[in-house]
Amino acid sequence: MISRRDYLKLALAAGTTLALKPGLLWAEDKQLDLITRAIPSSGQRLPVVGLGSSATFASVSRSEDRDALRDVLKTLVEQGGKVFDTAPSYSASEAVAGQIARELNITDDLFWATKVNVAGWGDGKADPDTAREQIETSFKRIGKPVIDLIQVHNLGDVPTQLGILKEMREEQRVRYIGVTTTFPRQYDDLERIMAREPLDFIGIDYAIDNLTMEQRILPLAREKGMGVLVYAPFGRTRLWDKVKGKDVPTWAAEFDAYSWGQFFLKFVVAHPAVTAATPATSKPRHMADNMGAAMGVLPDEEMRQRMIHHIAGL
Numbered sequence: 277m278i279s280r281r282d283y284l285k286l287a288l289a290a291g292t293t294l295a296l297k298p299g300l301l302w303a304e305d306k307q308l309d310l311i312t313r314a315i316p317s318s319g320q321r322l323p324v325v326g327l328g329s330s331a332t333f334a335s336v337s338r339s340e341d342r343d344a345l346r347d348v349l350k351t352l353v354e355q356g357g358k359v360f361d362t363a364p365s366y367s368a369s370e371a372v373a374g375q376i377a378r379e380l381n382i383t384d385d386l387f388w389a390t391k392v393n394v395a396g397w398g399d400g401k402a403d404p405d406t407a408r409e410q411i412e413t414s415f416k417r418i419g420k421p422v423i424d425l426i427q428v429h430n431l432g433d434v435p436t437q438l439g440i441l442k443e444m445r446e447e448q449r450v451r452y453i454g455v456t457t458t459f460p461r462q463y464d465d466l467e468r469i470m471a472r473e474p475l476d477f478i479g480i481d482y483a484i485d486n487l488t489m490e491q492r493i494l495p496l497a498r499e500k501g502m503g504v505l506v507y508a509p510f511g512r513t514r515l516w517d518k519v520k521g522k523d524v525p526t527w528a529a530e531f532d533a534y535s536w537g538q539f540f541l542k543f544v545v546a547h548p549a550v551t552a553a554t555p556a557t558s559k560p561r562h563m564a565d566n567m568g569a570a571m572g573v574l575p576d577e578e579m580r581q582r583m584i585h586h587i588a589g590l
């Protein structure tokens with residue numbers, strides 16, 4: 277539990293500009309609980325906001341970039357976050373994050389969600405030895421004997437690669453397994469795979485202006501008892517472009533959201549099928565801002581509809 281006062285101190289120390297009326301800032305020293313969700317297949321609870329890394333950790337060549345990412349990971353953990361989403365295909369992401377986590381001594385504090393795919397994004401076949409090699413490299417980079425979650429990236433050769441992951445889950449080298457896609461052309465395949473495979477997780481795109489997943493995939497995940505990681509909760513730059521120069525509505529304070537980041541994240545994690553969202557950021561102040569969405573209360577269904585209409589009307 278963190279008090280509003282402590283949260284704001286942390287956020288302000290990290291330089292977060294909260295779109296908050298000054299009067300509200302110190303109005304009350306309300307206790308804000310960290311919001312967690314249970315992984316359906318185990319009951320293990322995870323904070324509902326984590327960190328993604330595709331376009332951020334992937335290209336760290338300059339030392340100041342690396343310092344910023346170090347502070348991003350530090351902020352994630354300091355504020356109670358755990359889930360870190362990466363992939364071998366995100367260039368340096370796995371290696372850099374693994375190294376930074378060791379330096380900060382937080383390797384065991386993180387819930388490592390990585391991926392496997394040596395088959396490409398279409399109908400390509402995965403060579404099983406090459407896929408195993410890629411997974412072994414992830415173990416070395418992350419530096420843990422057991423990886424929390426490995427998912428088949430973009431549904432690449434699921435029979436082969438999920439087959440390997442099932443064996444590894446059996447051997448207890450991987451705790452949870454799943455599949456990911458953010459491509460609409462793969463949604464039907466995703467649904468078919470969810471219907472037949474014993475997945476612990478799926479990773480999908482979902483945002484306040486991208487609601488396709490509410491139709492079939494999120495209800496199916498609930499029915500099948502699968503955890504859901506939400507990718508691209510801001511549509512990368514799409515939602516930021518939409519709200520540029522616009523204030524967060526004051527009624528967002530009813531569910532403890534004081535910035536657009538918190539508004540968008542609280543919308544997705546309030547869906548009962550969602551386990552956690554993993555927005556990417558290269559800035560510690562944005563990480564602190566995003567973690568604010570894992571605190572306090574979440575909007576109910578009526579409020580979520582109001583949020584959708586508000587954004588659609590901008």
Ligand SMILES: NC(=O)c1ccc[n+]([C@@H]2O[C@H](COP(=O)([O-])OP(=O)(O)OC[C@H]3O[C@@H](n4cnc5c(N)ncnc54)[C@H](OP(=O)(O)O)[C@@H]3O)[C@@H](O)[C@H]2O)c1
Pocket residue numbers: 327328329330331332361362391429430456457458479506507508509510511512513516537554555556557558559561562563565566
């Ligand atoms: N198939 C897959 O498996 C798959 C596909 C897509 C994504 N993913 C995962 O999901 C993660 C997230 O998706 P994404 O990176 O595509 O997009 P996203 O999380 O929707 O958006 C990231 C963008 O939002 C900005 N941002 C983050 N927090 C902010 C804040 N509080 N205020 C203002 N701007 C903020 C970031 O810029 P700053 O750096 O300036 O903060 C970045 O440009 C990926 O990194 C990856 O780990 C997986």
